Amino acid sequence: MNITVGGDKKTVEDGLTVAQLIDQEKVENPDYVTVAVNDAFVDHAEFASHKLADGDTVEFLYFMGGGR
DSSP states (O other): OEEEETTEEEEOOTTOBHHHHHHHTTOSSGGGOEEEETTEEEOGGGTTTOBOOTTOEEEEEOOOOOOO
């Protein structure tokens, strides 16, 4: 199936979960990443069960603190 990850089109295996994609993409600090699929946030507890579908758009987001 074809998905878009961070703006890049990729071909991945059918039934791939968010957790598997995080591992496959070698996401740094996977415990702190927020994942959006088709502009909807996926709860961390659902990473292992949330299966991606053909045409999905996935974004990995990191919230950073700082400033004054």
